Amino acid sequence: MGQQLINKEHITHKRSMKAFIRKHIGWLFIIVSVLAIGLFYFYPMIEAFLLSFQSGAGASLKYVGFDNWMRLFGDPSFLAALINTSIYLLVQVPVMIVLALIFSVLLNDPTLKFRGFFRTAIFLPCVTSLVAYSVIFKYLFGVDGIVNHFLLNVGAISESINFLADPIWAKIIIILAITWRWTGYNMIFYLSSLQNVDHSIYEAARIDGANAFQQFFQITIPLLKPIILFTSITSTIGTLQLFDEVMNITQGGPGNATLSISQYIYNLSFEYTPDFGYAATVSYVIVILIVFLSIIQFKVAGDKK
Amino acid sequence: MKKCKRIFIYTFLSIATIVSIFPFLWMISSMTNQSVDVTRGRLLPGTHLFENVKKLFETVDIVPALVNSGIIAVVTTFLTLFIASLAGYGFEIHRSKGKDIVFNIVLLTMMIPFAAIMVPLYRLFGGITDTMPFFGIDTLAAAILPTVTTAFFIFFFRQNTKMFSRDLIEAGRIDGLSEWGIFLRIYVPTMKTTYAAAAIIAFMNSWNNYLWPLVILQSPEKRTIPLLISNLGSSYSPDYGMIMTAIVIATLPTALVFFFMQKHFVAGMMGSVKG
Structure with missing residues (x-):
């Protein structure tokens, strides 16, 4: 009897685990893309925005406000x-x-x-x-x-x-x-x-x-x-x-x-x-x-x- | 009246055809002529093909350029297909509110011009050149990485996944396949034509890409084919016969793909709009 209960619990636990995985596994499929898009598109866009307020030759940049x-x-x-x-x-x-x-x-x-x-x-x-x-x-x-x-x-x-x-x-x-x-x-x-x-x-x-x-x-x-x-x-x-x-x-x-x-x-x-x-x-x-x-x-x- | 119209239509289309294919004919014919004949306006094929090919391979590093372009295009195509199809599958099959929001944000990047992110990307790769030389400036890896994940291909795979039957997924689950197994064993084989269409477009884009390689690849031995041709084209005393030979060789892979897989190519173009 007790044994059966544990089994049942185990099964429902396993089921909810499965449901949880099924619900959220989609994120695993898209994670690489999302990270890559973030790194190669959004980060550069933010960086470019910040750069637009800086000036200087090559790597020696300093903030110049709206000069650019x-x-x-x-x-x-x-x-x-x-x-x-x-x-x-x-x-x-x-x-x-x-x-x-x-x-x-x-x-x-x-x-x-x-x-x-x-x-x-x-x-x-x-x-x-x-x-x-x-x-x-x-x-x-x-x-x-x-x-x-x-x-x-x-x-x-x-x-x-x-x-x-x-x-x-x-x-x-x-x-x-x-x-x-x-x-x-x-x-x-x-x-x-x-x-x-x-x-x-x-x-x-x-x-x-x-x-x-x-x-x-x-x-x-x-x-x-x-x-x-x-x-x-x-x-x-x-x-x-x-x-x-x-x-x-x-x-x-x-x-x-x-x-x-x-x-x-x-x-x-x-x-x-x-x-x-x-x-x-x-x-x-x-x-x-x-x-x-x-x-x-x-x-x-x-x-x- | 009706006949007149017909004649007009055929004339119009014939002129369009001549305009479209003349540059190709001229390119192929010039490949067989001496430079001096090309500048004299010779249109007919000549007898100097072998000479031009020999000169090209002896005086220009076309082989390394072909190898570089080949490596970049093949690796880019594989990574693009893998990453974008995973995402397209994830966004469509495991759809949720949160993921739809993420998807729309990803789509926004289609509007970002490459010139706008080129400088920050260059600085990004410049920053890791010392710590990770394999991924730094002037490496094939740096030429590949930023071009792999694009909203276009994610969108493309998502659109095509709409036609993928969900019964197949249920069947896979009943058979005890994991979610990953369903993707790999059921989705990938079923979507073969979608992959083929995407592969053609990804390969052509990569093979022909110019601006990013121009920025990131600096040493002559890393040059890709478009960089080499651009370089030849800007010389002050161009050897026309030889340059045309180089252009024909550079165009050959995409032309072959075009002729033998035109259906897939068109399917690839259309796959981005339907749905």
Whole structure:
């Protein structure tokens, strides 16, 4: 009798133990990630915040209050980087998304021939590493690059254009390069979503007399809204972080005509006399911009619902 | 009218195709030409492929760079898959209020630009260089560690875990498997395609990563492929034929992955948005 009681107690104890483990073991699965995210993201963010109030060359840092933050407003290089990055953002992201949408709608037509070929070809640029395609674009648009040869041969120009030494052309080349690399990537997102759309919706619209443009704006765009929001946010974040292309195509030049914010942070930390404090301040500007723009994009997409 | 539209569409798509693949054709053709022919605008393939390859392997340390990139990419891919799938599984299967809050905090890091944490990370690794030289500045370990755990892959695995049947977990418990055993023996084999998709993206990201290796790897013998190509590309008198050969070699692994596993690759891209 006594023995039985102990056994019972033992069993319930074992059961509650098991329940306890089952309830909390989830934490063990996520603990490594949580610690790593803390160490490699949150700790640096806090450190960068503290650094933004310090100044000095290399490791000899001391607190200087808001000096770094005030310096931002009178720093022509920072201003140039901010304006360049805004231009990249305002021109490149919309152009790319519109192009990707057009491609995806055209390629979604089941009666189109060579769909697979077109799709793969337009998607192909995203196999290249950012550095590799940047170097290729630099050479394509070089003074004796193939683009100049082509333009000379067809008679469009009488002498080679030094694209990368011209402030406006250099920006255009950077925008062209990014668009080349990422349009197909974004197209795949739209195409995959379109494939889930029931074709009868379009048929019904056609019967109701809607033309191609009306179908595009009144059916396709609303259906793709969540994915367009997703791609515009990722593209915005990507463009705000632009580094590899600028570094390898123009190195920010001519002058500061193509300098991006990320490259300026890199230069402040590792190219010039290291000024980690000011670099951290500039980096917080990107953080603020990303948070701000993401909220706006969410709001814009949310309001139309 | 309808025919006109068709012709217009095909023309448009053909131009897009030419623009998309021309840089590749030019790169491959230039790989077989002498530098001077490339600057003269030669488009046709030449006969100097062997010469370019030989020059590349003799004058540039491409082999160590390939080895470094290979080690970094493979180790990063394995660690990423392991850590992120554990977390994705934990967050979804052992869901709780507390963990959902933690998950949302983790997601916030997607908005953190790398440039913002680069300097503190550099100082972090600089600080341990003396006490733990294996993990310090200019080591492959330092190039790997901060890139392994990303909110993207945790999110990716969590999204895909939503489709994992909970009956399998119950079955495992009845069979007497431990929670760890369920993950390892049931979850991992069932989610093979998710792992494949994640592996492709993790490998490509790591193989192509530029900024962090540029910051942390300083000695020439530690250079990765993107660092090497960037270096070649910025030389004042570039040997175009040789550089194009290097770029083709650097692009080969990701291009092969792309062609043979395009379905998984697309699945990987889409896995981050559905759900």
